Amino acid sequence: MAEPIHLPVMVAEVVRAVEPQGRRVLDVTVGLGGHAAALLDAGAALVIGLDRDPEALHLAARRLEAFGDRFEPVRGTFRDLARVVGARRIDAVIADLGVSSLQLDHAQRGFSFRLAGPLDMRMDPEAPTSAASLLASLDEDGLTELLRRGEVGPLARRYARAILAAMPTTTEQLAEVVVEATPPSRRTTRRHPATLVFQALRLAVNDELGQLTALLPAAFEALEVGGVLAVLTYHSLEDRLVKRFFEVAERGGAPRTTPAGSWTSVLERRPRRGVVPSDDEVARNPRARSARLRVARKLAVADLAPAWEREVHEWLALR
Ligand SMILES: C[S@@+](CC[C@H](N)C(=O)[O-])C[C@H]1O[C@@H](n2cnc3c(N)ncnc32)[C@H](O)[C@@H]1O
CATH class of the missing domain: 3.40.50.150 (Vaccinia Virus protein VP39)
Known part of the structure; x- marks a missing residue:
């Protein structure tokens, strides 16, 4: 390889x-x-x-x-x-x-919304908490706070609600939930709507x-x-x-x-x-x-x- x-x-x-x-x-x-x-x-x-x-x-x-x-x-x-x-x-x-291409471009590591993989995002694969398990441990206020701290912006609560309702376990599912929860007026061609949500989660998973x-x-x-x-x-x-x-x-x-x-x-x-x-x-x-x-x-x-x-x-x- x-x-x-x-x-x-x-x-x-x-x-x-x-x-x-x-x-x-x-x-x-x-x-x-x-x-x-x-x-x-x-x-x-x-x-x-x-x-x-x-x-x-x-x-x-x-x-x-x-x-x-x-x-x-x-x-x-x-x-x-x-x-x-x-x-x-x-x-x-x-x-x-931040992350290396080894992490970002490897679907199984679960960092990228462009690649289908498990919702993982751990830089150290032996660390106890993956992105999916972190999501499963949070309530709406907790996830909203996590997204706000990651500077996701005014849609943080809306995203938190949608994510917890769907409880995604793969990168594709999370990206889809975020896209669906993004009002058309907020969609831009400059940046995929899931960019900041993925970044906020990654920041939290790896502290x-x-x-x-x-x-x-x-x-x-x-x-x-x-x-x-x-x-x-x-x-x-x-x-x-x-x-x-x-x-x-x-x-x-x-x-x-x-x-x-x-x-x-x-x-x-x-x-x-x-x-x-x-x-x-x-x-x-x-x-x-x-x-x-x-x-x-x-x-x-x-x-x-x-x-x-x-x-x-x-x-x-x-x-
Ligand atoms: C952007 S890459 C570095 C690439 C490197 N400079 C090169 O030229 O190949 C960042 C690396 O730092 C590691 N890293 C990030 N945060 C870390 C931390 N808190 N402790 C130890 N390693 C960390 C990641 O696992 C990743 O391999």
């Missing part, structure tokens, strides 16, 4: 940001190893590749075999970061968020925003002073979280209301707003379309956990 293909996004930009020559890099979303391979090719001394998907990890390990012990695959989630790093010195952390919330301070903590944190985001929810973390660190953990100039930054964004892929790349790789690469350099040691907890609490209260 042909090897699954996942075209890595903004590889040149990631390599440029990390300056990997002789450095020790933690790739927390190693996937099929596209970014890891480029970093190793460019001279990284070590790439630790973390992923919660054992199949991806197996394929990455095979692909990167030639690099010997310069590549270290580790199964786990963002919450395991401190354990994975231990006392080691880390010069760069990279995160390429993606909770994982990202835990990742950011742990990655900052693991970095040497001068080290680089590079995060590729694909939708506004994850992008806003990363931006907020960078802002908290830029203020040295001081509250948002603290006047500028009265704090010491412990992180510097480079560039401030991040970078997006070139038109050429988007034409070659449609998955890059919504990507934004946010890069920052650690300037000093700091305990950002309390400030970050406060920030996330405020953010959740606003949503």
Whole structure:
């Protein structure tokens, strides 16, 4: 069988940001190893590749075999970061968020409304809760809240009601229920009506925003002073979280209301707003379309956990 293909996004930009020559890099979303391979090719001394998907990890390990012990695959989630790093010195952390083509394009994994498969969506197939079992555990208010948090919009309750009435167990059934529940005035040619519902469910099944919330301070903590944190985001929810973390660190953990100039930054964004892929790349790789690469350099040691907890609490209260 042909090897699954996942075209890595903004590889040149990631390599440029990390300056990997002789450095020790933690790739927390190693996937099929596209970014890891480029970093190793460019001279990284070590790439630790973390992923919660054992199949991806197996394929990455095979692909990167030639690099010997310069590549270290580790199964786990963002919450395991401190354990994975231990006392080691880390010069760069990279995160390429979301799902890989291995997951999205494989019908049996149940991520895509374009492919018929079980309603699964687990990045780690051994995790206890699939999308179908999550749906079966929710009432109308619970599912409405899940869809609202996934920014499905004003149709959240209507979708929740329709989904719970039909209780779909396959991707096709869920897509059909959502299409039928979408009023004609809300249908657009730009986006399939099920896009945001599938994304909201996927985010919940894999606790993606909770994982990202835990990742950011742990990655900052693991970095040497001068080290680089590079995060590729694909939708506004994850992008806003990363931006907020960078802002908290830029203020040295001081509250948002603290006047500028009265704090010491412990992180510097480079560039401030991040970078997006070139038109050429988007034409070659449609998955890059919504990507934004946010890069920052650690300037000093700091305990950002309390400030970050406060920030996330405020953010959740606003949503
Ligand atoms: C977009 S893909 C990465 C692709 C990779 N950069 C490449 O070039 O092949 C994201 C990967 O991160 C993994 N992942 C996402 N969230 C994770 C988490 N919280 N903990 C561990 N792995 C995660 C997914 O299983 C998936 O394999």
